[in-house]
Amino acid sequence: MNEENLNNLICPIPKSDYDRVLLAHGGGGTLSHQLITKIFFSQFQNEFLNEQHDSAVLNIGKSRIAFTTDSYVVSPIFFPGGNIGGLSVNGTINDLAMAGAKPLFISSSFIIEEGLEIDDLWQIVLSMKQCAEASGVKIVTGDTKVVDKGKGDKLFINTSGIGIIPDGVNIAPKNCKEGDKIILSGKIAEHGIAIMSAREGLTFETTLKSDTAPLHTLVEKMLEASKEIHALRDPTRGGIASTLNEIASTANVGILFEEESIPIAEEVRGACEILGLDPLYIANEGKLIAFVDPLAAKTILEAMHSCELGKEALIIGEVTSENKGSVVMKTSIGSKRIVQMISGEQLPRIC
Amino acid sequence: MKYLDEFRDSTFVKNLHLKINELDAHPWTIMEICGGQTHTILKYNIEDLLPEKISLIHGPGCPVCVTPLEMIDKAIAIASREDVIFTSFGDMMRVPGSKLDLLSVKAEGGNVKMVYSPLDALKLAERYPDKKIVFFAVGFETTAPANAFSVIEAKRRELKNYSLLCSHVLVPPAVEALLNSKENRIQALLAAGHVCTVMGFDEYIPLSKKYKIPIIVTGFEPVDILQGIYMAVKQLKEGRHKVENSYSRVVTKEGNFLAKKLLNEVFDVTDRKWRGIGLIPKSGFKLKEIFSDYDAEKIFDLEKIVTEESELCIAGKVLQGQKKPFECSAFGSLCTPEHPIGAPMVSTEGACSAYFNYRKSRQM
Known part of the structure; x- marks a missing residue:
């Protein structure tokens, strides 16, 4: 793509709309959908993404695989009934389950704000381990980044997951x-x-x-x-x-x-x-x-x-x-x- | 849930529906004053249950909707300052000023916080003594007592960094302005139950007499609204015009003595601009002179901020019940809850937003 073409790539959200991302763009409502459709879908579109499913359904060899990802930014990170760790495992399991898949493997990425108490992180990781074991999934890969104090909010977790879809199941x-x-x-x-x-x-x-x-x-x-x-x-x-x-x-x-x-x-x-x-x-x-x-x-x-x-x-x-x-x-x-x-x-x- | 389920009960609703239909209505126009009532009417599609001859028009009782553009611009100017934490009820955050809204100020780095009570703003004042904490005091006689109390408390706790940006409005002067208007077609009024909880309903008696109009103090659940409409239609049918209280489980004639005492202690009545309607004499509260240290308009230099309103938006006509939201050329196209042009599209209590959320089109 030459430079002229790049310049022609104007943002499809009209200028009369918000020119900055608002918290409401992440609220799961119309503004979120506008952002996803006009910015992400318009540029990334392909037959898998266009299904707009909780998980992408991929044919690999003779298997049908469900693949999904989700980021967890809940505040507070500990809440009645759980914490961000368990939520990040269960949430990704559920996205796979919504395609009818049997969840198998999960990745986990941690973006940690400087100053997070190690004991809090420990509790969160224990909760992830328990949730993964209880559901029969394995956390097989991961990543850790630490950001300056004030550049995050204690802890953000991203999890991705893959699962296998049984024959005869077609949920979309x-x-x-x-x-x-x-x-x-x-x-x-x-x-x-x-x-x-x-x-x-x-x-x-x-x-x-x-x-x-x-x-x-x-x-x-x-x-x-x-x-x-x-x-x-x-x-x-x-x-x-x-x-x-x-x-x-x-x-x-x-x-x-x-x-x-x-x-x-x-x-x-x-x-x-x-x-x-x-x-x-x-x-x-x-x-x-x-x-x-x-x-x-x-x-x-x-x-x-x-x-x-x-x-x-x-x-x-x-x-x-x-x-x-x-x-x-x-x-x-x-x-x-x-x-x-x-x-x-x-x-x-x-x- | 007690005191709620009874007032959403479909059997009671059906009975009232039958009673209203039995009254054999003439083409009567009834205005519900409060945005909370408008919300219920649209949320439960109550107009579906009324005889076609009865039309409901939606009054100016949405606090977010009537807060003047100029006041929003003043809020934005204050919120943009580095030495300020600006606090507000959530609804006000998305009300468009002439250029920005408070959410955009927040996105650009302004310290804007949503609170659920002015007392939460006071807590911030205690926690951040180096910052000036400003609370956007909007609303009718209902929200005013808590805001008055926050000023008394700030004084008692010797907090020097707390102030109100005060834009309170009063219902009876607005009602009188509507009834006085040449285009007035209101034949009965459903008075706002919660405003009357604070103020009582004494002040509506002279209005009812002068304009020969039934006024029914009405609550907010479907059964309340239908009961209010039934009592209004019954008076119209019998040719009477009185103030009647259909919300007696909450409202008394005299109102809440303590709340009224607080209001008298902290506020003076003042002329106030209403968004979309214009200046209405003696229709608002301002802080008394002795509380000027808590008055954000006096603390910050805001006099240069004077704003005119968009001609495209017919909010004023909607708020006066002269137009329905879908009669606006911008409704649902240029003006949506994501990108409101006029304030009635912002708050869930706003007539335009209620129409957009619960009807989408005039057919439903």
Whole structure:
């Protein structure tokens, strides 16, 4: 590429938009998607990336491999129910599981701010070890960088992972079909609220814990029950509202769900009411949403109910031919309204 | 959850829906004053449950929306200073000033912090004695008492580095300005329940008499809103015009005595500019002279900041209930929650944002 061509590579985000990255660009909502689509997708695009899956699905030899990466910048690094270490292992396991893969190997990179207490790092690494062992994955490579005090926030962790996809499994957002039943694995918004309760400057007490957990065993049980699982997502940043919108837009289908069917713990509801937050937009770290063939829904639900992480699973709605690309909710009083993707962020740095 | 689930109960909603329909409405126009009520109306699509003849218009009761552009520019000027930690409720961070918003100031290195209470800003003042801590005191009679208390506390704790950028506004003068307007088409009002929790509803009685208009003190849940609408329509049907309280689980006639005492102690009533509406006499609070050491407008040199508003944005007409958000040429295209031109697109309580988030188009 010559210099003239390089000069022609203008930033496709119009000048009227933000000319600097805001925290909200990382919030998992519309601004994040704008950044990803206009900057990253537009330049990196290829058949694997274009699937917009939690993991890339790669054919290597006769195997189908899922490959994913995620960075963890949660603040505070210790929170009720876990810490950044366990979260970084479980999160990457879950991204692999959402492609139906059996997670095998994980990498871990640490960006450490000068001054982090060694004991804190030790606790975090122990938590990573426990999570990896419990899930049968191995941490096989890594990297460590230390940055000046003030140039990071205690600790950032990046993990990548690979897993193998069993034969006959074909899970991708684009596979959602009209009539599919939508299953949610349990109560929402617990991770985001737990993080918030531990955050400096916010003083409310709760016994609530982050729901951080590895979901691959649950997915394995679901796939044993039926291969008719069309799409899977773990509704992390941006909550179930953003996840449902992503699927509606990627698969170009309508989604209808019922407000009353969404399970929310009383403590989470209370915190959301006080703080003016909508639990539909709050992060989860141990829940999944499945889009399944309506005829297989009952069998898959029964399989989920036999697992600890899926015992509260239930059908929350279905894929429709109306309102393509949009998510519509039947409210608790019987009316219907649109559920949009979050625009900026409700909470900064929750994962 | 007690006191919430009952007021979101679909059986109660259905009963009120039936009762309103039985009243056989005429083409009546009802304004809900508060942005919190607008939010509920759109979030639960309550207009879907009303007879077509009844139209709801959305009033000026979103504190973020009515804070004048000039005040945002002043906030941005203060927040850009190196010796300042500027604190604000989250919603105000994305309100566009004439060039920037507070989030952009933060992205450029300004020390801007979101807080949940002015008392959190006081804690910052104690922790950072070398910095000037400024709290952006916006909102109606509801947020004013806590902000007044923070000034009293700052004085008691002898904190010299804490101040308020004060842009408080008052509901009754704005209501009177709307009712006085030539374009007024409001036939009944749902008064803002939480403003009345603080102030009581005495001050609405003369307004109801003078303009011969039913005013119903109304809460914020779907059942509250429908109950308020039912009582308003019933008065209209019977040709009455009185102040009635449908939010008696929270609101009394006299209001919160302690909060009102605090307001009197700290604030004087002043003329105030409203974004999109203009100057309304005696419609705001300013800090009393004896608290001028805590008044950011006096501490920082802000007099040169004078700002005019964009002509493209019809926020003023939306805030006065003369236009619906989707009647704006910029709605949903040039003006979105990511890139708001007008303040009603910023706060979740803003009418434009509520329409954008819950309706997307006029068909839904």
